[in-house]
Amino acid sequence: MKSYLETAIKAAIEGGKAILKVYATNFDVEFKGDHSPLTVADKNANTIINNYLLQTDIPIISEENRQLDYDERKDWTTCWIVDPLDGTKEFIKRNGEFTVNIALVRNGRPVMGVIYVPVSGTLYYTSEEGTQSYKIEIDANAYELAEIMENSVELKPADGGEPVKVVGSRSHLNEDTKRFIEEIERENQVEIVSRGSSLKFCLVAEGNAHMYPRFAPTMEWDTAAGDAICAAVGVSVIDQETQEPLRYNKENLLNPYFLVKR
Secondary structure (H helix, E strand, O other), X not given: OOOHHHHHHHHHHHHHHHHHHHHOOOOOOXXXXXXXXXXXXXXXXXXXXXXXXXXXXXXXXXXXXXOOOHHXXXXXXXXXEXXXXXXXXXXXXXXXXXXXXXXXXEOOEEEEEEEEEOOOOEEEEEOOOOOOEEEEEOOOOXXXXXXXXXXXXXXXXXXXXXXXXXXXXXXXXXXXXXXXXXXXXXXOOEEEXXXXXXXXXXXXXXXXXXXXXXXXXXXXXXXXXXXXXXXXXXXXXXXXXXXXXXXXXXXXXXXXXXXXXX
């Protein structure tokens, strides 16, 4: 049997291929009950990813699966948390900044993560034990898992310096975030670095930004894979209510405000 990491990487890449098939067409956009957009790409990728992850016999929380009551989830010590297409708004805008997110969570914390960018073929992932993170550009139509592992580059976050690079979203920048940035600007020069989807976590993990404040709603599937990739390189994702690391498989799958910072 393949390792959980190999299974997650394969699932992410194959899900990404399904997304690109839709991306090349004049697809329709639906809207869910919370007014968030949904396309057939989300659905197709979700089906493929679930087919891979179900082979592990580990339960799955996915944005596009029916959400189980907490009574059914509360005793899970391990689960997958998946966003089959993170950044549907970016997908609709056709700017390429959308991802496939897969994380393995144990006892409320993500211990392994995979983020795949279908348009560029960029793959971010942690080691199996979640102690390093890596990046590689692949050809999704001709890849070998062994070659991915052999040729990936280890991620290293930035040590500091100026300007302080703060990650902001192309789709979200609210008043709380603006105030946070203004506080930093009192003592430091600030540069805003914009990205969509979970790529914001990757910017901090790979040293292209110093911090990512997210003072707006997100769900666990938006953050779990990026959290794992950051944690593996010593970058913390801190709940702004408790000042503790974010928790997963909570009763309410909505995240509190958080700050990503080394």
